[in-house]
Amino acid sequence: MTPRTALPALAELLAWWAGLVLLWLVLISTVDTLELAVGAGCAGAGALAAYAARRAVTGS
Numbered sequence: 001m002t003p004r005t006a007l008p009a010l011a012e013l014l015a016w017w018a019g020l021v022l023l024w025l026v027l028i029s030t031v032d033t034l035e036l037a038v039g040a041g042c043a044g045a046g047a048l049a050a051y052a053a054r055r056a057v058t059g060s
Contacts (some may be wrong), residue, residue: 012051016047016051017046017047020042020047021039024043033059040046
């Protein structure tokens, strides 16, 4: 991965992560530190899966 392609990939991962964290926060009833940490971790895994799925479909 070249620096030209690394920045858009990182931006896409961060966008997926932020969207999934926001969805997590909307769907839980109480926000405490452990729930936030679990949500951030799950959102990270989901962001990686979404990025990999998009790359697999588009071939780029």
